[in-house]
Amino acid sequence: MTVNKELRLEAKEALCTKRKKVYLAFFTECFLFVLPFAALLLLDRSGFSSALRRNFWLAFAILAAVSVVLLLFFRAFNAHLFLAKKDKKRRFGSAISAAVLELLLAVIRAGLFLFCLLPFSAMIFCIAKAVSNEFPLIAVAVMGAFAVSLLVLGAIFYRRFSALLFLAPYIYCSGSCTMAQSIKMSFQKSDGNIESFLCLRRSFSGWFLLCLFVFPAAYVWSYYKLTEAIFAERLI
Numbered sequence: 001m002t003v004n005k006e007l008r009l010e011a012k013e014a015l016c017t018k019r020k021k022v023y024l025a026f027f028t029e030c031f032l033f034v035l036p037f038a039a040l041l042l043l044d045r046s047g048f049s050s051a052l053r054r055n056f057w058l059a060f061a062i063l064a065a066v067s068v069v070l071l072l073f074f075r076a077f078n079a080h081l082f083l084a085k086k087d088k089k090r091r092f093g094s095a096i097s098a099a100v101l102e103l104l105l106a107v108i109r110a111g112l113f114l115f116c117l118l119p120f121s122a123m124i125f126c127i128a129k130a131v132s133n134e135f136p137l138i139a140v141a142v143m144g145a146f147a148v149s150l151l152v153l154g155a156i157f158y159r160r161f162s163a164l165l166f167l168a169p170y171i172y173c174s175g176s177c178t179m180a181q182s183i184k185m186s187f188q189k190s191d192g193n194i195e196s197f198l199c200l201r202r203s204f205s206g207w208f209l210l211c212l213f214v215f216p217a218a219y220v221w222s223y224y225k226l227t228e229a230i231f232a233e234r235l236i
Helices: 005-045 049-054 056-082 092-116 118-132 137-163 168-174 179-190 194-202 205-213 217-235
Strands: none
Touching (some): 005 056, 005 217, 056 168, 056 217, 092 118, 092 168, 092 179, 118 137, 137 194, 168 217, 194 217, 205 217
16 A cells, blocks of 8 residues: 555545544643643742642652543544544543553554663763763764664664554554454564554644644644554455
C-alpha cells in the first residue's frame, strides 16, 4: 500500500464531515497537556503561593497524574473518533480498557526508546570517562562523532519499531480483540507496511513545518490523524 491522492482525498472529505469534533479534540488535547502548568499558575496567583512553594513538586505531580489519566482516556476516545466506521457505542468499561491499552503502549514505547538509545548512552558514558582521564582531544572527537551516529541509528530503529504498534488502538476499537491480541495483530498487520506508514508520516513534514509560521495546527493535526486512521482502517 502506498500513500496516494485517494487516501488524502478521503481524509479531506472525512475532515469536512467531522470538522467540529476533530477540532474540539485537538484543543482538548492541548488543554490537557498544559493543564498542570496552568493549574499551578492559577494556584500561585490565588493566594496559595506559600503553601505551593513548600509542596511544589507534590502539587505538580498530582496535577500531572490527573492530566495523564485524562489524556489516556482522551487518546482512547480519539482512536474511536477518527475511525470512519463508528457503529458501536463505547461503554465505560471499554473506555477504561482502551485507556489501559494506551498506557501499555506508552510503556512499551518508552522501553523501546530506552533500548534503542542504550548504545548511545553507553558511548556518552565512555566519553565522560575519557574526558575525566584526559584522553587526547582527537580521540574524544572521534568518540563524539560515533556517539552522534549511534543516536541517529537509535532514532531510526525506534521509529521503525514503534510504528509496528500504531494499529493496536484502532484494532481494539474496531473489534472484540483483547489488548494482547490487538498488539499482536498490530505487529502482524503492520509488518510489510512500515515503509508505507513512514512515508505517510514523512509526507506531512511540510504541513508540520507550516505550523511553525502560519499556525494552522488544528487543521494539520486533524488532517493527519484522519489520514492515519483511514490508512489503519485499510490495513485492518
